[in-house]
Each structure stands twice: as structure tokens, then as C-alpha cells.
Amino acid sequence: MITVREKVRFVETDMMGVVHHSNYFRWFEMGRVEYLRQAGILLTEMMERGILFPITEVSCKYHSSAKFDDYILIETKMIDYSRVKMVFSYEVRREADGILLATGQTTNLFTTNGKITRLPAEYYSKLEKFTVK
Amino acid sequence: MITVREKVRFVETDMMGVVHHSNYFRWFEMGRVEYLRQAGILLTEMMERGILFPITEVSCKYHSSAKFDDYILIETKMIDYSRVKMVFSYEVRREADGILLATGQTTNLFTTNGKITRLPAEYYSKLEKFTVK
Amino acid sequence: MITVREKVRFVETDMMGVVHHSNYFRWFEMGRVEYLRQAGILLTEMMERGILFPITEVSCKYHSSAKFDDYILIETKMIDYSRVKMVFSYEVRREADGILLATGQTTNLFTTNGKITRLPAEYYSKLEKFTVK
Amino acid sequence: MITVREKVRFVETDMMGVVHHSNYFRWFEMGRVEYLRQAGILLTEMMERGILFPITEVSCKYHSSAKFDDYILIETKMIDYSRVKMVFSYEVRREADGILLATGQTTNLFTTNGKITRLPAEYYSKLEKFTVK
Numbered sequence: 453m454i455t456v457r458e459k460v461r462f463v464e465t466d467m468m469g470v471v472h473h474s475n476y477f478r479w480f481e482m483g484r485v486e487y488l489r490q491a492g493i494l495l496t497e498m499m500e501r502g503i504l505f506p507i508t509e510v511s512c513k514y515h516s517s518a519k520f521d522d523y524i525l526i527e528t529k530m531i532d533y534s535r536v537k538m539v540f541s542y543e544v545r546r547e548a549d550g551i552l553l554a555t556g557q558t559t560n561l562f563t564t565n566g567k568i569t570r571l572p573a574e575y576y577s578k579l580e581k582f583t584v585k
Numbered sequence: 586m587i588t589v590r591e592k593v594r595f596v597e598t599d600m601m602g603v604v605h606h607s608n609y610f611r612w613f614e615m616g617r618v619e620y621l622r623q624a625g626i627l628l629t630e631m632m633e634r635g636i637l638f639p640i641t642e643v644s645c646k647y648h649s650s651a652k653f654d655d656y657i658l659i660e661t662k663m664i665d666y667s668r669v670k671m672v673f674s675y676e677v678r679r680e681a682d683g684i685l686l687a688t689g690q691t692t693n694l695f696t697t698n699g700k701i702t703r704l705p706a707e708y709y710s711k712l713e714k715f716t717v718k
Numbered sequence: 719m720i721t722v723r724e725k726v727r728f729v730e731t732d733m734m735g736v737v738h739h740s741n742y743f744r745w746f747e748m749g750r751v752e753y754l755r756q757a758g759i760l761l762t763e764m765m766e767r768g769i770l771f772p773i774t775e776v777s778c779k780y781h782s783s784a785k786f787d788d789y790i791l792i793e794t795k796m797i798d799y800s801r802v803k804m805v806f807s808y809e810v811r812r813e814a815d816g817i818l819l820a821t822g823q824t825t826n827l828f829t830t831n832g833k834i835t836r837l838p839a840e841y842y843s844k845l846e847k848f849t850v851k
Numbered sequence: 852m853i854t855v856r857e858k859v860r861f862v863e864t865d866m867m868g869v870v871h872h873s874n875y876f877r878w879f880e881m882g883r884v885e886y887l888r889q890a891g892i893l894l895t896e897m898m899e900r901g902i903l904f905p906i907t908e909v910s911c912k913y914h915s916s917a918k919f920d921d922y923i924l925i926e927t928k929m930i931d932y933s934r935v936k937m938v939f940s941y942e943v944r945r946e947a948d949g950i951l952l953a954t955g956q957t958t959n960l961f962t963t964n965g966k967i968t969r970l971p972a973e974y975y976s977k978l979e980k981f982t983v984k
């Protein structure tokens with residue numbers, strides 16, 4: 453599990469006074485990017501090789517509202533993966549009190565030129581090694 | 586069913602060249618707001634009465650990528666509702682070719698001062714009338 | 719002058735209850751994109767030719783607050799241009815009462831591979847013809 | 852001067868492959884919020900007292916493009932202030948090479964119920980003390 457710490461931005465709030473629900477997917481993304489980086493997979497390097505990994509499915513349950521100025525912890529796990537996809541799960545907590553704010557899940561496919569592709573073995577083995585840990 | 590037409594904004598794209606997946610929830614919201622308006626329920630009026638309707642659960646499946654400058658159609662249905670919640674489903678299509686881009690679902694609760702509340706009868710009957718149609 | 723009509727989205731508000739100031743630049747962009755389209759210049763076509771037009775300078779004065787659900791009119795003029803840059807000015811008004819919400823200005827340069835380039839004559843003449851009108 | 856360190860998010864990029872220009876104002880805001888916090892002025896506390904501080908004017912010059920995954924440093928100074936307004940200036944640099952990405956300026960007014968108000972003396976003296984330093 454990888455934990456990323458972020459601070460809630462003013463612009464992330466809406467007129468109901470709490471963080472707009474769409475922003476949690478942007479936080480999940482920061483967890484996912486960091487997970488992959490620590491596994492040795494850089495998005496920019498992948499993109500230079502022509503491999504994209506579009507999101508095909510997401511979900512989120514909201515338990516409590518994140519508020520402006522909260523520090524949040526984004527806990528990210530890879531719960532399933534293969535040569536063609538990655539499934540991540542997330543928990544977002546308020547740092548101050550540990551309260552669970554949201555849980556979510558996302559699925560990425562690997563694609564080249566818009567078609568599903570298999571992740572090159574060198575990257576796949578990195579994912580494997582990192583995720584077994 | 587309510588249909589809202591929107592145009593994809595440049596800022597909604599990301600460096601993969603397509604619309605960032607989080608933005609679909611912002612489009613769903615436009616469909617939901619319009620559905621409620623046509624039913625006779627204005628968010629600002631509700632908020633003035635102290636009734637909020639936070640999102641508690643969302644999901645989305647992405648079928649094809651929306652691109653910059655596409656006109657999109659956001660088709661919104663209320664598929665379940667009660668005095669304490671509303672469940673909406675969405676289909677987003679590219680107008681030019683009718684291709685399905687994404688399908689999604691969201692759940693709102695009604696709350697007052699952070700606690701679940703029952704939607705006042707006058708609003709509930711508006712929802713009923715509009716949704717039966 | 720080109721006028722684009724938009725509706726204020728819920729997500730564009732912040733916890734002060736009005737539209738976050740950064741969003742006006744996203745509206746200006748919609749005006750600019752439409753201006754260029756009507757002039758016959760499509761961003762995607764330019765990008766395919768390797769011509770980008772990064773923003774180098776922007777400013778905005780805020781006169782009154784846009785609110786959720788307002789219809790706004792984005793009035794866009796090209797006030798200066800050459801083979802290497804375009805300067806646009808904007809006025810954003812609330813449609814309901816005509817109140818001026820914001821005025822702004824932006825400058826784009828034309829670049830290829832990160833270096834300033836001259837706009838190809840065919841595009842430049844389109845800009846000229848459209849702007850004289 | 853206050854320095855805030857941020858990481859460029861994937862969602863902040865656009866299809867030109869760099870950070871969308873509107874996002875710099877969101878970064879400036881993070882610098883401004885942190886400046887005020889260190890001075891002892893919390894936005895939420897002010898809002899509870901009915902004091903808002905809408906932005907009335909902003910500008911930004913873009914010198915070089917921030918890219919996905921860059922760490923950036925947002926350097927914030929208060930360059931002018933009175934009982935009714937605050938003027939901040941900003942420099943955003945890429946941490947890795949110190950390159951200046953953007954410079955900007957923003958002006959806030961203090962308001963209560965939509966009218967210009969004078970900042971209460973207790974807050975004003977905090978601003979003074981912190982800014983003299």
C-alpha cells in the first residue's frame with residue numbers, strides 16, 4: 453500500500469461548503485501515479501513508448517466530507533492486474549482524525565493506438581515484484 | 586429522460602489527448618441539475634431551506650473517449666427515489682455519430698445540518714409527478 | 719465580436735458561494751476557440767500540423783460574481799494580431815440582467831517544437847479576413 | 852516570502868501536453884492561503900465572521916511550461932495591503948532546475964454582505980507584523 457498526503461485546495465470546494473465529489477477521482481489518480489512510480493513505471497516513459505492506460509471503470513463511495521484545508525491521506529493498493537489491465541482500490545482519510553472520507557476503485561486498460569495491448573514484460577515484472585511486497 | 590447538450594472544453598482534455606475521466610461526473614451533474622429543474626426543484630431554493638443533497642455513491646464505465654470540441658448529449662434518468670434519496674443513471678453520447686461514450690450512476694441523500702432528512706412532501710410530489718411521466 | 723453562451727456549472731462554484739475566479743479563464747478559452755473556429759482556424763488541425771499556440775499572458779478584472787445556474791455571455795474580440803501572436807479581449811455578462819461580470823485579456827504565441835513560429839499565410843489571411851469584418 | 856511546494860497533477864495537463872494556464876491561479880491561491888495562515892489569518896475563521904475576500908483582479912505571465920510530475924515551488928509575497936485590500940505577487944519555479952515558469956499578481960478586497968468592509972484591527976495587525984518581517 454502506498455500513501456500520498458495532500459491538502460484540500462480552496463478551489464476543490466463547492467457552494468455546499470465541502471469538496472466536490474468529482475475531485476476524489478483526481479486524488480485517486482495521485483495515489484495511482486505514485487504507486488506506479490514506486491513500482492518503477494513512469495507514465496511519461498510509457499507514453500513515449502506509445503502505451504496509454506485509459507480508465508475504463510471507476511466507482512466511489514463517500515462516507516464523510518473532506519473540507520477546505522484538511523490534510524488527507526490517499527491509500528492506494530493494486531488489487532488485481534494482468535498484462536492488459538490494472539485494478540486499484542483507494543481509501544481517503546482525513547489526517548487529523550483518521551476518519552474515512554471515501555473508498556473507491558478504478559480499472560485501467562493498456563492500449564496502443566486505441567487498441568488493447570499487452571504490457572511489455574519488463575514493466576509487468578516490475579508491477580509483479582512491487583505488488584507482491 | 587432529460588437530455589442536456591454540452592460542448593467539450595479544451596481544459597477538459599489531458600495530455601493523453603482525450604477528456605479526463607473525472608469530468609464525466611461534472612457532466613452527469615449538469616444532467617441531474619437540469620432533470621431536477623424540469624421537475625420543479627431548484628438547488629438554490631433547497632439550499633436556502635437548509636436542505637443539501639450530498640452525493641454518497643457514484644460509478645462510471647467508459648466506452649469511448651470524448652474529444653475536444655465534440656458536442657455531447659447527456660441523457661439523464663431518475664431510476665430510483667424515496668423521501669431520503671435519489672438515484673440517477675446517465676448515458677453520454679457523442680452527438681455527431683451517436684457513439685456511447687460513458688454510462689454512469691449516482692446516488693444523492695437529502696440532509697439537513699449533516700443528518701439525513703426526509704424531502705418535504707411538496708418537493709417529493711414534484712419528483713413523483715415528473716418521473717412518472 | 720463573437721458571443722458564446724454558457725451556463726454556470728455547480729462544480730464551478732466554491733465555498734464562498736460564487737464562481738471561482740480561475741474559471742473565467744476557461745470561459746475566455748471557449749470564446750477564443752469559437753472565434754478561431756468562425757475564422758476558419760481549428761485547433762486540432764493546427765496541432766496536427768505541429769503548431770501550438772501557448773498562452774503567454776493573461777489578466778482579468780472581476781466586477782460582479784457569477785453564480786450557479788446563471789447563463790453567461792462571453793463576448794470575444796481579437797484586438798491585436800500578427801504572424802506570431804494573437805491578443806484577445808473578453809467581456810463576460812450575466813444574460814438575465816446584462817450585468818458585466820468580468821473583463822479580461824489573453825495573449826497567445828504560435829510555436830513549433832517549443833520555438834516561436836510564424837503562422838502559415840493561409841491561416842493568417844483567414845484571421846485577417848475575419849477580423850476586419 | 853512564503854514558499855509552497857506542489858506536484859503537478861495529471862489532470863492539470865491538457866492535450867498540448869503541458870499544464871493548462873488556468874491552473875496557475877489555483878497554485879497562486881495555495882501560496883496565498885499559506886501566507887495568510889502563517890500570518891495567523893484563517894479563511895474559515897474569517898468566513899465564520901462573515902468576512903469574505905473576493906478576488907478583484909489577477910494577472911499572470913507564462914515563461915516556461917510546467918509539466919506533469921514536476922515539483923513546483925510557489926513563492927508568495929504580499930506587496931501591498933490596507934484595511935480594505937491585499938495585493939499578492941507570485942513566482943512559480945520548477946524545483947528540479949529552478950526555471951521560472953510564471954509570475955503573477957492578485958488583488959483581494961474584504962467584503963461583508965457583498966459590500967467592501969474594513970478588515971478588523973486584530974487581523975490587520977497580524978498582517979502588518981507578518982509582512983514587515
